[in-house]
Amino acid sequence: MTPEIDDAFEAVEKEYGVGSIDRVRQMLDPARQDRHPQQKNAKWILPGLSKKPWHDPYEHPETAAVVRAFEAGHADIKRELADAWSLNRPSFTDYEHYLSTQSDWQALYLFRDGAPVLESAQVVPTAYRILDEYALRTATHCPLLESHFSTLLPGASVKPHCDLWNFSINLHLAVDIPEDCGIRVGDETREWVEGKCLLFDYSFEHEAWNRGTGTRTCLLVDLWHPETTLAERAALTALITEIRVLLGDSQ
Structure with a gap:
């Protein structure tokens, strides 16, 4: 670790108590990592979190409030998204995943690079x-990541992969879903139900596809894993931010 990370961890423990970020320290020791086989390609695994690919969107009060708000706003969100797709296409860009960039996977960002995308407030206000x-x-919301409308064009697919870590989870609000679309996380494949949310741990291997004839759009929101503590969130934010600075990397 660097002196900056040491100082950040010391500050967190001063605020939250000695031992409050032991799991974060354990995460940094490869010999002590305990991961599910389907998390093998994830970079960081915070120990002690439930090893399950799918989460009940309504199980945890913290995430349930976000889920219910997006589901209640679905009709307006879908209408504004359709207007943006037809009238503000430059707002969408090729999605830049840390593994690849795909032109058949379009994104309209609401939060990116650690800050809200203010222009999107006019394009998709709800x-x-x-x-x-x-x-x-x-x-x-996990500020280390992002929130965006994710549009898969007809025939597009997202190859099987693990994302970087398990201490945040991914919310999908199904905004506009044609037939023949699906997502697999771990060993289970599900379909999006328009107006409803899915919630899953993307450190597990997952893939998605649009085999239909229309565009498939979900609103993706990266949330802190509800089993992480405030102390851990503070330490993880400092840790990953410093690593990115050192690597000159946006991931």
């Missing part, structure tokens, strides 16, 4: 407002 009120202001 989604932006709900994200701000229920995820950003409550610190339920």
